[in-house]
Structure formats: structure tokens, C-alpha cells
Amino acid sequence: MISVEEARKNILSALSPLTSETVSISEACGRYLSENITPRRTQPPADLSAMDGYAVRAADVQTVPVTLNVVGEAPAGGSYDSPLGAGQAVRIFTGGPLPEGADAIVIQEDTTREGDRVTVLEGVASGRYVRKKGLDFTEGQTGLAAGRKLTPRDIGLLAAMNVPWVSVYRKPRIALLATGDELVRPGEPVGPNQIIxxxxxLVAAMIEQAGGIAIDLGIAKDNEQSLRQMAAGARSADMLVTLGGASVGDHDLVQSILGKEGLQIDFWRIAMRPGKPLMFGDLNGIPMLGMPGNPVSSMMCSYLFLLPAMLAMLGQPPRLPKTTPAILGNPLNENDRREDYLRARITGQKTGIPVIETVPNQDSSLLSALSGADCLLKRPPFAPALSEGAAVEVILLDTDFPPC
Known part of the structure; x- marks a missing residue:
């Protein structure tokens, strides 16, 4: 068996970023940029007013009250195109461009006006209430860097930069193939020896949430013809993930049958619980990840191996789930030689740190325990026994890994 870290390293080293595609910014949220984005304009394009009031020369309003001549208006979308002279003011509105010569705004609350004369009651310094040209961004600079996962905030920025299309990494297409005579789909008739x-x-939902495309190839029967035919559906995918059939029993046929089709195995067992019988290899140029059949095991392997693999395909550097400090609410025995991931629930807090209790039954088939868990307690191989109240590190579930 190899370690979890070695298995992840082998998987990631075998993958490369996918090709890119161009999409409208209306469809780009959640996608990863494949190239730097530069603004196509400067924002603001000129010095603009941040308030309703009067554009003035600051030097004219240092001693107040002072009365100025109103020589025009500069609304948003319009302008006053003559230079502003000494003793003059221009009525201006939020977003209006400052006329040449003006360097400050007096807000309308600090003025009184009669006809074409305005009396300034409060002086202002140069630059007051002025949004300088290029304050937000400048044409030609790097606005958003390659590799960034676009948020709704970024979409607004792209629109403001006058960028209608962006180049993003193609979504990873992950083909999923379940195996086993005992399996039926939800809602189908269930025989006496079958399970849902x-x-x-579960894995498809994780793929879609992480920004990929899940391709359901169906359920292959435990015979050579069925498995070979259904695995052929992965030829257009970026990765094949099999679910079940990765162990060494008489009916675990994935390795033996797909080996005849060109599967080259890198490894097929790791020192991890749950998820020991994880397989990785290459099927005629398509990376192949063979996961255990137990649902908790497949979820754990997806979290620790498949999601990082998808990030590599999306041009992202290696990234692992973040851990957070916690306090153990129950004692634990020493660990054996496998890296253990225990499902746990948050039961309270102590001095701002979550208190967690591990789920009593850690059987890898128990989906109710998985659904009810808040976090995973990672225990290294041969970790010593822990008493209640021990400081531990946990991985919070349903957090932004990868950001979705």
C-alpha cells in the first residue's frame, strides 16, 4: 500500500490543464480564467463628481462665504466643455465630468443659489468629492489574472472593463461507471439481493458542484462484455471513474477486464480508511480512477483525490481541504497503520472553538452518518490515543473546496 500523499502526488503528476474555450461573461461565473484579462477602457474615463453640487476651483473657495457665477451644467452623460475661470462654478451631478480647470466639488447642501449666482458656505480642498480618472482601473493593466475562479463580483468588473467575452478552462468531463449485479437505480424495482x-x-453532485460535468455511463453488470461495452462510453471524457469492482474479490472485475482493453495501473491500494482499495491508471490515454463500492469510501476518495484532480485540469495549483482547530468531545483509541478520516459532528463551542464528537459507528456503508456529519477528523497512521478535551484539527464539510 502507498500513502495518501503519495497517491495524490501520482494522480496530480499524471494530469495537465485542459484546453480553453471562449464564453460570454453572462455564462462565466464559476469558471476559471485561462488568460489574464486587461480592461478595454479606463474607469472613470475622466475626473468625475462623486456628489451633486458645484464644480469649482478650490482656490476660489478657501475664504467663505464667497459668491461664484454659475456658467453651466455637467449632468451624468453630459459635460460642460469650456474651461472654468476664476470666480466661476458649474452645476454638476453625481457622475458628471469635471470641466477643465475645476479640481473640487462643493456639495449642494453647503450652498445657496439665486439665479446664476451661488454662494458657497463651506470651503473645500482640491480633490474633494472628485473621482479621479483611472481611480478604479486603467486600460491595458491586468484586471483579472489567469487561474482566477470568477465570482459574481468579477462579472460586474468584467462588464465595467468592457470585456464581453473571456477565455476559460473547459469544464472537466468525468465519466462515472458503477459496477455490480446487485445495483439498481433509485426508483427501480429492487430484487431480494439488490441495493440502490x-x-x-453522490459523486456526480460533487463533480457538478466543483465545476465539472458528470457523465453517467450507467451500471455495468459483473461480466466482461457489459463492463467493456459500457466503459467504452468514456472515450470522449477527460477522466473515467469506476465505482465498485476495485478490490481483489472474484467478482471485482474492473482491473482484470479493463487491463485487456489497455488499462495501465499506477497503484491500486492506499493506506487509508475508508477508501483502501483505490485504483489509478491510464486507459488508452484517459486517466482512470477506480473507487471502492461503499458510498462513504467513494465520497472520501472523491474529496481527497477526484476534486484535487479536477483542480489540476482547471489549471489550478495543488490544493487540499483546509483544517480548523477543534476540541475532541470523546476519547479515541490509538490508530493503526492507515490514515483515518472519522466522520464527526459539532456539538458545541468552548472559547470560540468547536467541540466535536466522532460518529459512534464509522462503517463505510452508512450514508445517514455521512449526511449528518459536519466535519472529518483526520488521524495520521499510528496516531496515539486521545482523551476527551484533546486539541485536534478537522476538515469542515460543505465548505468552499473547491470554491463553487
């Missing part, structure tokens, strides 16, 4: 297939939907 939940893995495909």
Missing part, C-alpha cells in the same frame, strides 16, 4: 446505487449520484 447511490454512489453515482
Amino acid at each position: 446505487s447511490s454512489n453515482t449520484l
Whole structure:
């Protein structure tokens, strides 16, 4: 068996970023930029007023009250195109461009006006209430860097930069193939020796949430013809993920059958619980990840291996789930040689730090325990026994990994 870290390193080293595609910014939220974005204009394009009031020369209003001649208006979308002379003011509105010679705004609350004369009651310094040209961004500079995952805020920025299209990494297409005579889909008739297939939907949801495209190839029977035919559906995918059939029992046929089709195995067991019988290899140029059949195991392997693999395809540097400090609410025995990921619930807080209790039954088939868990307690191989109240590190579930 190899370690979790070595397995992840082998997987990531075998992957490269996908090609890019051009999409409208209306469809770009959540996508990863494949190139730097530069503004196509300067914002603001000129010195603009930040308030309703009067554009003035600051030197004219240092001693107040002072009365100025109103020589014109500068509304948003319009302008006053003559230079502003000494003793003059221009009525201006928020977003209006300052006329040449003006360097400050007196807000209208600090003035009184009669006809074409305005009396300034409060003086202002140069630059007051002025949004300088290029304050937000400048044409030609780097606005957003390659590799960034676009947020709704970024979409607004792209629109303001007059960028209608962006180049983004193509979404990873992940083909999912469940295996086993015992499996039926949700809602189908269930025979006396059959179970509902939940893995495909669980992993597909994780793929879609992480920015990929899940391709459900169906459920292959435990025979060579079925598995070979259904695995052929992954030829247009960026990765094939099999669910079940990755162990060494007589009916675990993935490795033996796909080996005849060109599957080259890198590894097939890791020192991890749950998820020991994880397989990774290459099927005629398509990376292949063979996951265990138990639903908790497949979720854990997806979280620790598939999602980082998708990030690599999206041009992202290696990134692991973040851990956060916690206080253990129950004792734990020493760990064996496998890296352990225990499902746990947050039961309270102590001095602002969450208190967690591990789920009593850690069986890898228990989906209710997985659904009810808030976090994972990672325990290294041969970790010593822990008493209640021990300081630990946990991985919070349903957090932004990868950001979705």
C-alpha cells in the first residue's frame, strides 16, 4: 500500500490543464480564467463628481462665504466643455465630468443659489468629492489574472472593463461507471439481493458542484462484455471513474477486464480508511480512477483525490481541504497503520472553538452518518490515543473546496 500523499502526488503528476474555450461573461461565473484579462477602457474615463453640487476651483473657495457665477451644467452623460475661470462654478451631478480647470466639488447642501449666482458656505480642498480618472482601473493593466475562479463580483468588473467575452478552462468531463449485479437505480424495482446505487449520484453532485460535468455511463453488470461495452462510453471524457469492482474479490472485475482493453495501473491500494482499495491508471490515454463500492469510501476518495484532480485540469495549483482547530468531545483509541478520516459532528463551542464528537459507528456503508456529519477528523497512521478535551484539527464539510 502507498500513502495518501503519495497517491495524490501520482494522480496530480499524471494530469495537465485542459484546453480553453471562449464564453460570454453572462455564462462565466464559476469558471476559471485561462488568460489574464486587461480592461478595454479606463474607469472613470475622466475626473468625475462623486456628489451633486458645484464644480469649482478650490482656490476660489478657501475664504467663505464667497459668491461664484454659475456658467453651466455637467449632468451624468453630459459635460460642460469650456474651461472654468476664476470666480466661476458649474452645476454638476453625481457622475458628471469635471470641466477643465475645476479640481473640487462643493456639495449642494453647503450652498445657496439665486439665479446664476451661488454662494458657497463651506470651503473645500482640491480633490474633494472628485473621482479621479483611472481611480478604479486603467486600460491595458491586468484586471483579472489567469487561474482566477470568477465570482459574481468579477462579472460586474468584467462588464465595467468592457470585456464581453473571456477565455476559460473547459469544464472537466468525468465519466462515472458503477459496477455490480446487485445495483439498481433509485426508483427501480429492487430484487431480494439488490441495493440502490447511490454512489453515482453522490459523486456526480460533487463533480457538478466543483465545476465539472458528470457523465453517467450507467451500471455495468459483473461480466466482461457489459463492463467493456459500457466503459467504452468514456472515450470522449477527460477522466473515467469506476465505482465498485476495485478490490481483489472474484467478482471485482474492473482491473482484470479493463487491463485487456489497455488499462495501465499506477497503484491500486492506499493506506487509508475508508477508501483502501483505490485504483489509478491510464486507459488508452484517459486517466482512470477506480473507487471502492461503499458510498462513504467513494465520497472520501472523491474529496481527497477526484476534486484535487479536477483542480489540476482547471489549471489550478495543488490544493487540499483546509483544517480548523477543534476540541475532541470523546476519547479515541490509538490508530493503526492507515490514515483515518472519522466522520464527526459539532456539538458545541468552548472559547470560540468547536467541540466535536466522532460518529459512534464509522462503517463505510452508512450514508445517514455521512449526511449528518459536519466535519472529518483526520488521524495520521499510528496516531496515539486521545482523551476527551484533546486539541485536534478537522476538515469542515460543505465548505468552499473547491470554491463553487
